[in-house]
Amino acid sequence: MNPFKHARNWSTKALPQKDPNFGHPLDTSHGPILYVEGVTVSFDGFKALNNLNLYVDEGELRCIIGPNGAGKTTMMDVITGKTKPDEGSVYFGQQINLLELSEHQIARGGIGRKFQKPTVFEALSVYENLELATAGDKRFWKTLTRELTGEQRDRIDEVLGTVGLAGSRSNDAGNLSHGQKQWLEIGMLLMQSPRVLLVDEPVAGMTGEETERTAELLTSLAGKHSVIVVEHDMAFVRSIARQVTVLHQGSVLAEGTMDQVQNDPKVIEVYLGE
Amino acid sequence: MLTQRLLTSDKGGMLVLGILALTCILVPILNLAVPESSPLHVSTFTVTLLGKFLCYALLALALDLIWGYAGILSLGHGAFFALGGYAMGMYLMRQIGDRGKYGDPLLPDFMVFLNWQELPWYWHGFDMFWFAALMIIVVPGLLAWVFGWLAFRSRVTGVYFAIITQALTYALMLAFFRNEMGFGGNNGLTDFKDILGFSITADSTRIGLFLASGIALMVAYLACRYIVTSRAGRVIVSIRDAESRTRFSGYQVESYKLWLFVFSAVLAGIAGALYVPQVGIINPGEFSPLNSIELVVWVATGGRGTLYGAIVGAFSVNYGKTIFTTFYPEAWLFPLGLLFVLVTLVLPKGLVGLLGRFTRRKASKASEEDTP
Numbered sequence: 001m002n003p004f005k006h007a008r009n010w011s012t013k014a015l016p017q018k019d020p021n022f023g024h025p026l027d028t029s030h031g032p033i034l035y036v037e038g039v040t041v042s043f044d045g046f047k048a049l050n051n052l053n054l055y056v057d058e059g060e061l062r063c064i065i066g067p068n069g070a071g072k073t074t075m076m077d078v079i080t081g082k083t084k085p086d087e088g089s090v091y092f093g094q095q096i097n098l099l100e101l102s103e104h105q106i107a108r109g110g111i112g113r114k115f116q117k118p119t120v121f122e123a124l125s126v127y128e129n130l131e132l133a134t135a136g137d138k139r140f141w142k143t144l145t146r147e148l149t150g151e152q153r154d155r156i157d158e159v160l161g162t163v164g165l166a167g168s169r170s171n172d173a174g175n176l177s178h179g180q181k182q183w184l185e186i187g188m189l190l191m192q193s194p195r196v197l198l199v200d201e202p203v204a205g206m207t208g209e210e211t212e213r214t215a216e217l218l219t220s221l222a223g224k225h226s227v228i229v230v231e232h233d234m235a236f237v238r239s240i241a242r243q244v245t246v247l248h249q250g251s252v253l254a255e256g257t258m259d260q261v262q263n264d265p266k267v268i269e270v271y272l273g274e
Numbered sequence: 275m276l277t278q279r280l281l282t283s284d285k286g287g288m289l290v291l292g293i294l295a296l297t298c299i300l301v302p303i304l305n306l307a308v309p310e311s312s313p314l315h316v317s318t319f320t321v322t323l324l325g326k327f328l329c330y331a332l333l334a335l336a337l338d339l340i341w342g343y344a345g346i347l348s349l350g351h352g353a354f355f356a357l358g359g360y361a362m363g364m365y366l367m368r369q370i371g372d373r374g375k376y377g378d379p380l381l382p383d384f385m386v387f388l389n390w391q392e393l394p395w396y397w398h399g400f401d402m403f404w405f406a407a408l409m410i411i412v413v414p415g416l417l418a419w420v421f422g423w424l425a426f427r428s429r430v431t432g433v434y435f436a437i438i439t440q441a442l443t444y445a446l447m448l449a450f451f452r453n454e455m456g457f458g459g460n461n462g463l464t465d466f467k468d469i470l471g472f473s474i475t476a477d478s479t480r481i482g483l484f485l486a487s488g489i490a491l492m493v494a495y496l497a498c499r500y501i502v503t504s505r506a507g508r509v510i511v512s513i514r515d516a517e518s519r520t521r522f523s524g525y526q527v528e529s530y531k532l533w534l535f536v537f538s539a540v541l542a543g544i545a546g547a548l549y550v551p552q553v554g555i556i557n558p559g560e561f562s563p564l565n566s567i568e569l570v571v572w573v574a575t576g577g578r579g580t581l582y583g584a585i586v587g588a589f590s591v592n593y594g595k596t597i598f599t600t601f602y603p604e605a606w607l608f609p610l611g612l613l614f615v616l617v618t619l620v621l622p623k624g625l626v627g628l629l630g631r632f633t634r635r636k637a638s639k640a641s642e643e644d645t646p
Contacts, residue, residue: 104524119519121512128508138525140533144506188523
């Protein structure tokens with residue numbers, strides 16, 4: 001499937017592009033920032049998601065676990081607009097229906113997604129990668145003639161500090177370690193000041209120390225942003241999670257703290273095994 | 275601030291610009307003020323030859339901007355060069371006036387020869403220099419805009435883009451060969467007499483054209499540096515390395531490619547316009563696909579993606595060509611092909627990459643000696 005084709009069919013006039021709030025301030029007065037209700041997605045009869053319900057609060061750090069094929073990636077695809085569900089509704093705040101929006105609109109609107117494989121611009125420096133990801137006017141003539149504002153530069157410095165790359169700001173991104181690339185990419189997402197961050201298997205392939213630092217980073221981001229982490233690494237999930245959601249066969253099997261879900265007999269049966 | 279951005283971090287570029295500036299000062303003095311008997315005298319032939327090389331270097335710079343930085347390989351950039359050249363040629367033809375062989379005050383000789391009664395509409399206005407100068411920029415730019423808009427919008431990239439640009443220049447060559455087109459058929463435009471009132475064969479005019487080419491090259495170099503060191507320049511490099519990722523970061527990739535391609539075509543057109551009065555002829559052979567391929571070899575030999583490498587490449591390959599064709603005029607294509615193969619295999623970063631390797635090795639040796 002050509003992902004671009006899809007994006008081009010969406011009218012860019014439908015919503016003002018510059019306004020990250022789609023013209024409404026994000027209404028989270030009832031608590032949750034993300035409402036996923038009764039979502040079903042089927043591929044050729046196979047139900048990847050089956051009547052899934054998920055609520056994520058503002059500023060929350062939520063871990064999502066589940067065996068392969070439980071629907072974790074499909075759920076992320078639905079939230080970011082890559083896949084449209086057959087049934088159900090997905091709301092961002094109480095007003096914004098994400099199912100009506102295209103991928104880039106959702107991305108600009110404040111839901112950032114970090115894919116499993118790090119994709120940074122290797123020929124550019126760490127600083128320039130963040131500069132490229134800076135929100136703002138992205139037309140040719142503007143980027144040709146205008147430097148970043150002081151405010152935008154401060155924001156880059158702030159993000160460099162947050163992701164712990166202040167010391168390697170002028171290094172080529174291509175020379176970073178795997179872990180550093182992951183952090184840089186999280187930094188690139190942060191440049192857009194997202195309200196919700198979706199992070200797919202952030203510690204896969206990382207060393208122990210890198211995993212620890214990633215845990216610190218994600219915990220520090222919670223509060224300012226809502227962070228949803230999909231991960232297989234149980235030790236990692238235990239180290240960061242306050243709320244854990246277990247997915248199984250496209251729907252929520254259990255929800256609660258790590259201890260609660262680990263002692264849940266249903267969960268033990270399908271996933272944790274021992 | 276700006277000079278720092280354009281020059282300080284660009285040592286190779288500063289060196290090349292310095293040599294160019296020195297050449298622009300010394301060559302006119304050595305040609306005009308030093309007597310011919312002196313061994314230091316630079317002959318007018320050499321001045322014209324160097325002027326030609328400057329135009330080639332400008333053309334190579336234009337190609338490096340899109341190939342080296344945006345990864346767009348154009349195998350038809352000679353077409354924009356030739357179009358700029360034809361626009362200048364038309365102005366020079368109109369300047370001949372009634373001094374042609376047939377003495378027609380309005381029609382160039384080849385039109386009289388073809389029994390044409392009046393000037394075709396597209397030849398009007400070319401008697402004025404400002405109009406010709408405008409067309410030198412507008413015609414290549416407009417063609418690049420239309421062509422690029424169609425190609426980039428349809429996401430034509432890589433080797434497919436290279437092939438259609440090659441087809442473009444070939445089609446233009448065939449078209450310009452036809453007498454009915456009104457551009458002099460296969461003889462092209464020649465027998466120029468003067469430019470802006472100065473005799474085109476006079477030594478001082480030659481020097482003037484040489485200087486114009488040198489200054490155009492230096493200004494174009496700085497303009498290209500301005501682009502590649504801007505934020506837009508970094509977006510362009512990201513497009514080269516990860517096009518779809520750049521798209522997902524919210525950049526409209528097509529528009530970046532299009533404007534860069536248009537700017538590059540305009541530079542090529544200016545190079546062609548400066549070239550024609552120095553060589554005294556423009557004919558459809560300039561559209562030949564071979565020219566565009568040779569151009570790619572210059573840039574590859576010099577080292578792509580550095581801008582100054584293109585200038586080094588254009589000078590060294592053309593100097594080699596001048597020497598070689600003096601002895602074996604027919605066999606030039608063999609060393610050219612060999613050069614391309616060797617550069618691809620042995621010197622992927624070209625001559626400037628080779629020099630860079632030398633200086634780095636020296637530097638690392640020096641630091642080793644410092645810490646025994």
